[in-house]
Amino acid sequence: MSGGMQLAVTSLKKRFGGFTALGGVDFEARKGERIGIIGPNGSGKSTFVNCLAGALRHDGGTIHFNGEDIGALPAHGRAWRGLARTFQLPRPFGSLSVRENIYVPLVNLGHRPGQAAVPDAELRDRADDALAQVGLKPKADELPKALTQVELRKLELAKAIATGPELLISDEAMAGLSHSEVDEILDLLFAINRTGTTVIMIEHIIRAVTRFSERLLVLVAGEKIADGAPQDVLALAAVEKAYLGQ
Amino acid sequence: MRFYLGAVAVTALLFAAFHLAGIEYLWFTAYVVVQYVVLATAWNILGGYAGYVNFGSAAFFAVGTYAAVALHKAGIGNLWLMMLAGGAASGLLGLGMGYLTLRLRGAYFSIATLSLAVLLQTVITNWSYLGGSRGVYVVRPAEVAVFSSFVEYLFAVMLALALLAICLARYIETSRLGYGLAAIRDDELAAEASGVPTLRLKLIATTISGGLMGMAGAPMPYYSTFIEPASAFGLNYAVNAMAMPLVGGLKTWIGPLVGALLMGTAQQIATVTISSAVNLLLVGLLLIGFLMLAPQGIVGLIKGRTGR
Numbered sequence: 001m002s003g004g005m006q007l008a009v010t011s012l013k014k015r016f017g018g019f020t021a022l023g024g025v026d027f028e029a030r031k032g033e034r035i036g037i038i039g040p041n042g043s044g045k046s047t048f049v050n051c052l053a054g055a056l057r058h059d060g061g062t063i064h065f066n067g068e069d070i071g072a073l074p075a076h077g078r079a080w081r082g083l084a085r086t087f088q089l090p091r092p093f094g095s096l097s098v099r100e101n102i103y104v105p106l107v108n109l110g111h112r113p114g115q116a117a118v119p120d121a122e123l124r125d126r127a128d129d130a131l132a133q134v135g136l137k138p139k140a141d142e143l144p145k146a147l148t149q150v151e152l153r154k155l156e157l158a159k160a161i162a163t164g165p166e167l168l169i170s171d172e173a174m175a176g177l178s179h180s181e182v183d184e185i186l187d188l189l190f191a192i193n194r195t196g197t198t199v200i201m202i203e204h205i206i207r208a209v210t211r212f213s214e215r216l217l218v219l220v221a222g223e224k225i226a227d228g229a230p231q232d233v234l235a236l237a238a239v240e241k242a243y244l245g246q
Numbered sequence: 247m248r249f250y251l252g253a254v255a256v257t258a259l260l261f262a263a264f265h266l267a268g269i270e271y272l273w274f275t276a277y278v279v280v281q282y283v284v285l286a287t288a289w290n291i292l293g294g295y296a297g298y299v300n301f302g303s304a305a306f307f308a309v310g311t312y313a314a315v316a317l318h319k320a321g322i323g324n325l326w327l328m329m330l331a332g333g334a335a336s337g338l339l340g341l342g343m344g345y346l347t348l349r350l351r352g353a354y355f356s357i358a359t360l361s362l363a364v365l366l367q368t369v370i371t372n373w374s375y376l377g378g379s380r381g382v383y384v385v386r387p388a389e390v391a392v393f394s395s396f397v398e399y400l401f402a403v404m405l406a407l408a409l410l411a412i413c414l415a416r417y418i419e420t421s422r423l424g425y426g427l428a429a430i431r432d433d434e435l436a437a438e439a440s441g442v443p444t445l446r447l448k449l450i451a452t453t454i455s456g457g458l459m460g461m462a463g464a465p466m467p468y469y470s471t472f473i474e475p476a477s478a479f480g481l482n483y484a485v486n487a488m489a490m491p492l493v494g495g496l497k498t499w500i501g502p503l504v505g506a507l508l509m510g511t512a513q514q515i516a517t518v519t520i521s522s523a524v525n526l527l528l529v530g531l532l533l534i535g536f537l538m539l540a541p542q543g544i545v546g547l548i549k550g551r552t553g554r
Contacts, residue, residue: 055435079441091436093429095497104429107422108441159440 003031006066006198007052007167013060014047014222021047023222024061029167034193035200036213036230040242044222045202046088049171053085054078066166080111084165088172088202090152092144098155099140102127102162109163130162134188150181157188167198174205182208210234218242250413257409261402268394273401277469279510280404281462285483286490286502287411288458291418292451293488294496297431298348302359303487305366306336306456308478310463312376315473318384319375325403329464336460337453344452348445351434367479381474384467400465411458415499418454427451428497459487485526486510489533495543504544 007029014022021044029035039045050056052063054075063071070078084105093101106126110117118126131137134154139147147155153173160168170189174182186208193199203209209216209230216233218226220242226233233239264276285303292298310332317323317331347358371379386396393399418424426447429437437444467473486509494505509532513525540547 053439055439074443075435075438076441076443079439085439087436087439091433091439093432093436095432096425096428100425100428103425104437104442105440107425108443111441111443163441 005029006031006033008064009052009061011061012048012051012058012063014044014051014056014058021222022051022058025219025222025224027217027224027227029198029200031166031198032193032196033198034189034212034214035198035217036209036215037200037202037217037219038204038206038209039219042221043219043242045219046171047222048219049085049169049200049202052078053083053169076108079105079163080108080113082112082163082166083169084160084163084167085169086153086156086160086171086173088175090149090156092147092152092155094144097141097143098136098147099124099127099131101144101155102130102158105159105163112163127162130158133161133191134158135184150177150184153177153185154188157185157192161192161197164195165197167200168192169200169202171202172204173201174203174208186212206234249416253409253413253416257405261405264401265394265398270395270397273395273398275514277397277401277404279507279514280401280408282486282490282510283408283503283506284404284411284462285459285487286494286506287408287415287499288455288462289487290491290496290499290502291415291427291458292448292455294491294498294501295418295424295427295431296448296451298448298451299356299488300359300455301356301484301488302343302363303459304479304481304483305359305363306339306459307463307466307483307487308370308475309336309339309366310460311466311473311478312370313460314464314467315376315382315384318467319382323387325399325465325468328467329403329407329461332464333457333461336463337457339460340452340454340456341449343456344449348448348452363479363484367475370478371475377473379475381472382467383472386468386471396468400469403465404462407458407461412499412503414454414458415502419499423447423450482526485529486513489529491543493532493536493543495545498545501543501545508544 005028009025009027011024011026012022013024025048037045047056051058054073062069065081065083070081093104103123106118106123109115128137128140131140134157136151136154136158144152144155157173174185182205189199189201189212201209201212213230215228216230217224218233218239225238226236264272285307289300289303292300313332313335314328317328343362347355350358370376376382390396390399393402426442429440429442430444430447434444490505490509491502493509495501509529513528516524516528536543
């Protein structure tokens with residue numbers, strides 16, 4: 001499934017004032033891999049995602065994507081290179097219809113190196129394809145405020161995958177969803193991964209993470225304490241201690 | 247394409263009707279209303295589409311006016327050149343202001359635009375070449391080809407500018423730029439994540455918006471023949487440019503048009519029938535009324551009625 005090196009992060013550091021959110025995290029992802037990141041609240045998972053996607057500027061370390069140093073690029077520059085992310089709390093464009101929400105990433109696809117811009121005539125079809133993938137096509141003309149929580153998560157995913165990204169970071173896309181809804185989102189992420197997209201999943205729901213991930217990473221207090229096959233990682237005493245205490 | 251041809255046709259018909267009426271005062275009054283159509287439309291490109299509220303419209307308008315004054319002083323009296331200069335000066339001002347202030351959001355950005363207006367007014371007030379605080383007289387050319395009077399010519403020019411502004415606004419609305427600006431208005435962080443180069447698009451919007459305002463201000467010296475800072479930077483411009491789109495409806499090209507036509511005409515009528523000082527009171531009351539009762543503006547009200 002997985003191929004060559006796609007994302008290489010070395011010694012990533014982020015501080016907020018006196019608080020160290022990331023204390024030097026090393027991380028690698030190969031093309032097509034499915035990686036889960038878990039950790040207790042406040043362990044730096046979202047900070048890690050935000051630093052990777054460019055929403056936050058890191059204080060130290062390097063981020064290479066497909067061999068290119070993207071550490072100094074703004075968030076849109078990273079999106080242009082095929083790095084997509086979803087937000088923990090859905091952030092739809094509230095005044096645009098569901099379909100127009102997908103237009104936003106699509107009209108910027110022309111900035112991707114080696115990628116042609118989507119012609120105006122194809123915008124609608126391309127957006128509807130992405131919506132059909134997540135099952136939102138019947139709601140294409142609605143405003144996001146008419147969507148349910150799980151539909152908003154799907155819209156987040158549709159926005160992220162419409163451009164066929166090389167890497168998708170899904171930040172707690174399942175928090176607060178029911179058992180069957182979690183399975184729906186999981187199936188979606190599996191389908192996205194089958195098209196060759198690397199998926200990094202940040203999640204609290206252990207059942208989902210273990211089912212999905214080929215590799216599991218554990219962050220605790222801004223440090224990576226484990227990285228390996230899910231069953232091995234979950235069996236580690238340190239992981240158990242971080243989650244359950246002593 | 248149909249829209250643009252239709253807009254040209256409507257504009258031509260409008261001009262023909264006013265020409266046939268043949269009343270100098272009508273042209274003189276209509277000029278002001280049409281000028282507000284341009285200002286409101288220009289304001290809406292940044293304020294309505296991108297959600298960045300500009301309190302400093304008067305500064306962009308006045309910079310256009312004073313660029314024209316400067317050109318006139320230098321011996322260049324061609325109205326088109328004056329408008330080009332005014333548009334260029336205010337467009338550059340928009341770009342510069344955008345670069346300095348667009349990292350600010352919400353009220354902070356708005357306050358920065360307000361200070362810009364105060365700053366520029368102070369500069370102009372102390373710039374004796376441009377008349378300083380005493381103001382400057384600009385002599386209108388005695389006659390003009392084709393048109394029956396210079397005022398009718400000015401009216402026609404402003405009408406053409408309004409046509410340009412509305413076509414531009416309508417084009418932007420459904421363009422790549424328009425989707426980017428709408429995304430910025432709704433959620434800037436999510437816009438960046440979707441690949442929207444937010445700063446670049448905001449700079450384009452401030453430049454276009456400022457440039458149009460400057461072009462609207464450039465014929466002012468010929469229109470009023472006397473320009474002084476207090477009225478060139480008048481509160482009317484800043485308040486109206488903002489109030490008209492709000493009353494008409496943000497987010498679409500038609501809102502500022504409807505708002506400017508209604509409020510501009512109402513103000514002209516109030517000026518004649520009641521007093522010129524009642525103008526701003528009227529604007530204020532309308533603005534408060536709409537913000538409380540119909541925050542989506544007139545266009546929003548109509549859309550609500552028709553279910554879309």
